[in-house]
Amino acid sequence: MAGLIVRRVFQLVLLLIGISFIVFMSMHIAPGDPASIIGGPTATQEDVEAIRENLGLNEPLLTQYFDYLRGIFTGDLGFSYQTKQAVSEAIIDRFPNTLNLAIASIIVAIVIGVTTGIISALKHNTWFDGLSTVIALGGISIPNFWLGAILILIFAVNLQWFPVGGLTEPFWTIEGMKQLALPAITLGTGSAAMIARMSRSAMLEVIRADYVRTARAKGVREKSVIMMHCLRNAMIPVITVIGLNFGFLLGGTIITESVFAINGVGRLMIESIAARDFPMVQGSVLLVATLFVLVNLIVDIVYAFIDPRISYE
């Protein structure tokens, strides 16, 4: 396991270099020029040219890239073209919000998803199964902006149980929980739907395995038969999906962040791509990549923990 972790860290370094190069190249291949965006539609050619010069965009591509890379190795992610803010600072400003939201919504997703998934599997082909299927499919077909808006209308505007938007407190405070409730549900719904369907199908795969029969023969209560003996064996795809969704959530989710006015990484990334704010895009992509590698590492460790036959040696 220690070997696995060391290997992953090494791979991460290579990955970051690779992805920074690819993102760098993509930003330059894709049309759009940071200078003319900063200049705006009113800027004259001279204005734009001055901005280009100022941002160092007239240097050869590779020089620009290696300058950037050198920066990374000294721990400097550069400055935003647009706001002149340090990229690391901008990210540190926003990441806690995204993290809070991600944790809250993955909890919502797991609780709702896994429970309904299990119950539907147990009640395979009953009304509950049908209903939960329909709800799950609704959950994945409903656009987040709409779900969010409806939740705001009902719970924030009419009932006033929760604030309309904004995220200023950490999730463990009461205020923070209130602020997180609606966005977490909005965001968790899609993941919950996927997790529910995944757990249901995985449970159906194992529910008639011989070892489940053995558990029953031992007189294990039906609840633990399901929760321990079946679930643990059905867990692999479910964990995969949870890990994936958590990864996505950590990478920020543009729509929910927008609807609930949460200042997160997703919006940062979108805004900086729109502004062709290259250092900011790089910074957030590198963050997201690191998070993904991290989450996937954890998922891999959990795999081995769940299924002792899995090993990475």
Added chain:
Amino acid sequence: MAVDEQVLYSVKNVKKHFPIKGGLLQRVKSHVKAVDGITLDIYKGETLGVVGESGCGKSTLGRTILGLESLTEGELVFNGNNISKYSARQLKPFKKEMQMIFQDPYASLNPKQRIGDALEEALIIHTDLPARERREKVVKLLNEVGLKEDHYERYPHEFSGGQRQRIGIARAISINPSFIVCDEPVSALDVSVQAQVIKLLKDLQEKHALTYLFVSHDLGVVRHLCNRVLVMYLGQMVELAPVEKLYENPTHPYTEALLSAIPRPAVGRKRERIRLTGDLPSPSNPPTGCPFHTRCPIAKDHCATEKPAWRQIDDGHFIACHER
């Protein structure tokens, strides 16, 4: 039954140690020495029985020989080819020659595959029979092991334990290999079907000069089927002899104990077995000297310190014991 003295498979000082992991970081704590230095020549056309206490490494030996477990140490020479370091591609022609009947038939069948397809697999891989002939062949195989054509469409979970075991056998023999490791192939069969299957195996052997490595706990079956018998204890060889010599003249104290414990199918004749007392040795921490000394009724002091040499005591009869 005269044994052709041509070596088919030569196993040289084979070892297989499994790591035991523990702790949060899954560090390797110790090793189970499942197979610990087996050197053996298997002759063409013979049936070599392997018997021994449960957990002594018989299955592991069989699997290692077939390359299903990586070698910790040692060499495998098949038909003069040292295959221990062959790549998967180099091994492919040998795979056709070597087959295995698994101890656990249910686990070794793909739950999502119909039995007929499972049996056709081997034919598809190693022959280029057209579909129709393959099916014919499979149906014939099913019949040979006492199943019916209707079983073709069934999935593994719809069979009884014995039926699955027979499917495992059918699969192993389907491509006419020259060497089969049979890991308790008839343990789940009632005696009548067992007799039928054993006959089948024997017929095949006669027809195709098949070689078997026959792992079994049923000493009756071993006596009827095998030419030579290897007795293992704790991953090591303790006695190897032609079948009659072993049954008539068991020399190693463990073999004696083993033979004495055979249950007889007659009422009232309780077995008068030699009861082994003493500590059960652990394979992760095997006793020094003779592995059997902790339970051996005739052990002397030096048995605990010196490892007994592998020596011949009679024509083709080898043992590893200080005292006999």
Added chain:
Amino acid sequence: MSTEVVTQQLPAHKKKKEFALLKTWKRLIKNKMAIVGLAIIALQLFMALAAPVIVGVDPNKQNLELSELPIGTEGHVLGTDNYGRDIWSRIVYGARISLFVGIGAVSLGLVGGVILGLLSGYYRRLDGIIMRFVDLMFAFPGILLAMLVIAILGTSLVNVVIAISIWSIPTCARIVRGSVLSIKKQEYIIAMKSLGASDLRIMFKHVLPNCAAPIIVFATMRMATAILSTASLSFLGLGAQPPTPEWGAMIAAGQEYMWTSPHMIVVPGIAIMLVVFAFNVVGDALRDALDQGMSLDK
């Protein structure tokens, strides 16, 4: 001799392999839900193919005077949108693109994802490389990808399918890999190795069917997100451009009107849900049908 006795019973080989397929199909259509699902899919396909026959109205015909009419208005069963276009006809015409994109992107993504997932799960050596590549795909921002596709490939609908499928690959790959990691250690896979089956064969014939369940779930659920994400791509300029009717775009356009004319979102939303529902139940039923044991306890 025993074998002779039994061989006499050998009947002629009437049963063909197709028989099994037929059986699966029969089992499939025994499932009521599956029939509903198949019917919906058939209907949608029919809608897509025969749109001009089904609706007489031009889906792009505007009438600013009659905009945002509610559901059930005379002449406009499903109401009109903000330009007074008939929503029903837009739904019918939209089926074309949405189904094409949904099915196309998901199947393409599946192919890529399954191959990557199988390889990395099965070969430990490839695992690091492939999974880090997958991480890279995860981290690569979707819009940037769309912008790249536009820049390099242009803006056709096929490229939408490509963009969305590229986006599905990493998820699919991770799902497959996870299952493969555990399946490849099963005894029956070892048994196949001992039979001398090639790795490819083991992967596709033995490992893959055993991780079919999560793949089916993934694929059917992805259908929804794929159709929805077409909208954001056309917003970026990739794929169907307004006024081409397309469900995802209809929903996106309805966003501004959700307070005043929610039917502009609800109607295409339900259309998407129906497709996803249909594919889901068929997927479910298919898995059950392939898996004897389950289907028997109906």
Added chain:
Amino acid sequence: MKDTVLEVTNLVTKFKSADGLLPAVRGASFSVKKGETLCIVGESGCGKSITALSIMGLLPSNGKITDGSISFNNQNLASMSPKEMQKLRGNDVSMIFQEPMTALNPVFTVGFQIREPLMIHQKLSKKQAHARGIELLKMVGIPSPAERMNQFPHELSGGMRQRVMIAIALSCNPSLLIADEPTTALDVTIQAQIIDLLNDLKEQLDMSMIMITHDMGVVAEIADRVIVMYAGEVIEEGRVEEIFENPQHPYTKGLLSSVPNVDDPDFELKPIAGSMPMLNEKISGCRFHPRCPYAFEKCFSESPKTFSVTDKQNVRCWLQEEVGQNGGRRASSL
């Protein structure tokens, strides 16, 4: 007269299949008394395991008991609620399954799986259960049991898994033990040890046992009574001596004569010709008649009645009728 622990009457268990409901067990009746060991023998696939699973109420999802009753200590198991059943299982009735690899949960340690019934039924703490688990493993002859507690099933040898299964089944001192081929993967020394263990428990706790096995040696050693099944039916029943010394049904005779004799190197194996019918095969009359060397017209058309040979030995075979009429010459000519 000892009490009857288990009374199975006219048990019919069917499987749903593409061809409709197919009976795997066709009206089996038998009983087990307190402290008694009943052995079930019969051809592979004849329905032994399914009978056992029917008793436990653990049939596969496509199987169903369609007829008959099972009463355990005068309670009808078939009509019990799942909750009551759960309390009974593992505690009063426990079962050793035929295939230990698949029957053990691959993702839990051996220790976890042994502790579980102890903690549920005997309310032991985890620590106590662990200690007891080690004791149980030692009892079934597993070396270094404390270490094994932390290993996973796939790290054990076939025989060890089987012994773990046995240990689990014995953990709560059941009053009825159903053992489905419990010693197939064990070498004879350990097998003997296990049989001694079972016999001890039988004596100490008055445990009753249903043992399914192919090993006639084991039957001879452990059984009080034996039933012989063929194609889902009980075709012969009797005390162990009667079955071994005076088998009546042609199938039983065939079975006994196929046992390989260890002591005779020149013994020739004599399998019963033919193979068992499939569940969906329609066979009129006696289901054994296609393979029976003595079959006559009546066997082809009518299902045989049960004939009593002695007060304990019953046989379902028309030959018995002939014995009555013709002095039993044909039957004893073997």
Added chain:
Amino acid sequence: LTGCSSSSSSGGSAGDAKQELTYATTSKVVGLSPILTNDSVSSTVIEQIYETLFVRDNKGEIVPHLAESYENPDENTWVIKLKKDIKFHDGTPFNAESVKYTFDKLKDPATAAPRASLLAPVSSIEVQDEHTVVLKTEKPYGPMLAALTHSNAAIVSPTADKKQDLMKDPVGTGPFKFSEKVNGDDIVLVKNEDYWQKPAKLEKITFTVVPEVSTAISMLQTGKVQLIDALAPELMPRLEKIKNVETQKVDGTPVYYLAFNMEKAPMNDLKFRQAVSQAINREGYLKKLNGLGVYSNSFIGPEVFGHPKDDKGPKFDQEKAKELVKASGFDKKEVKMLVANTASYMNMAEVIQAQLKEVGIPAKIETLEWGTYLDVSKTGDFDITIAGWSNVTGDGSELLFPRLHSANIDATNLSRYKDAELDKLIEQSRSVVDQEQRQEILTKADEYVMTQLPVLPIYHGIASAAYDKSVKGFKMEPTGQWSLYSVHRE
């Protein structure tokens, strides 16, 4: 001499309502330096912190603000007298030196100011004395005063600019001063107690980012936000239903128009352009805008200096359009309509596309993401595009010059229009200093544009805002800007 030129009404009777206000924008503030930013959100904040030398008053007249007065000794010289005793928030005195510093910095190419062009005609800035600054131009520059009202020409504290990053830490002379940045992007301003006029009534204002307008409205409804602006037509029905909210609409300076690519056929054919112009029912479209647009058949809008009084432009006439299409021999080739992916532009495009189809002009919409659009539109890779110009200075020259003068082809002149006559008119309008004369020239130029039709104005914008009823004294300017100086809450 503490220049008490305005605000004598409404005493301190603010009641006991908390004098705080939160304003929600849809995108973040890029930065708080007037020199380095050029986006509307940043300028809203900048407006509260900094001040310009001149401002437009309620009637649209340009009046001195930080300036005391000005004079033109000759057409190329602007002598501007500054108000005295004004201090920046950091205590630095406001004087001619700071004006020179600011303007020099704005013009310096090394600064790379996005709106450096604003003062491009200014060749030198000289300090005459402590409170007099002289701007010199090469050629006469008519819109000078208008340019000086632009928030990009706001005066910054030279000491602060040398010491710190004004983007993050702004220092101006305005009624509010920067307090802190919270939650990443939200900006908090507090009252400047030492303001050179009467201090503002509001104690604290917060600029918060709420990307989704409908969320912002919900926040307005629940009282978490008190002010939003730049309303979209679709939202009006909802806003009007909310009880505690008031809306304000003011005719504005922006213009939204179609630009024809004059370098390509058939757009270079006047008949075709006329056909398009008559095919589009602009008045009909305005109805869809729920009052957030003004119809005016002129390029220079009603609120912009230079707006012509008479209507000389083409009228909606479908039949005529069809005839013209036929007459022009238009070959039914699909016309590529380039649209940036802004909701309002895309809406417009869809309606126009449908109406063009009615008269037999097939048009294909091509949506482009904003950054891409900027690039592509400048290279002229389109037939027709939808564009807008929010005229912050409110001067017609500032619309015609960038948008239609041939010098700006490849930059802001999206129509790629090159017409010597119009060029001359535009140049005149820029070089004449006399405002009445300029009005005439601009009117003439506009009429010329409306007959040549390199562009077709669709509608002129309306500056709009919605605010909580407790907010009093809020006044929207036609440019869409507003000051919170005289606002208070009740």
